[in-house]
Amino acid sequence: MNEFLIKLEPEVTNDIQEGINWYNKQQQGLGPLFYVEVRTAFNSLKINPYYQIRYDKVRCLPIKKFPYMIHFTISEKENLIIIRGVFNTSDSPEKWKRNK
Known part of the structure; x- marks a missing residue:
């Protein structure tokens, strides 16, 4: 099975930077x-993104060691x-629902 590609919505960079700053x-x-844990979670999503759907069609993955979740x-079709x-x-x- 091919790995999925990752695309970040523009606001995601700000989300991550806010966490790093805090x-x-x-x-x-x-x-x-914190940044390393986020990148590690992104890498695991490339291999297996099929986590529970939380709302609309958005899935969430908790970040280990930090009280954050990746919403995706x-x-x-695009393997994305x-x-x-x-x-x-x-x-x-x-705030979680900003990018429906």
């Missing part, structure tokens, strides 16, 4: 660790995973 303020070195959809957001699990569900 964790850097909490403890030196924690921001880069799958285009099987579209990352819709990387949100803190305490964020409002309305």
Whole structure:
């Protein structure tokens, strides 16, 4: 089976940077660790993206070691995973639905 390609919606870069900035303020070195965990999760999605659908057609993958979830959809025709957001699990569900 071929790996899926990953496409980030424009806001996702900001989501990740906000997380990095917040964790850097909490403890030196924690921001880069957060980024590594996000990238690791992206890489695992390339191999197996079939996680539970949470709302609309959006699936979610929890990030290990951090209270964040990757929100994404799958285009099987294009062999593509579209990352819709990387949100803190305490964020409002309305924020999660920004990219329907």
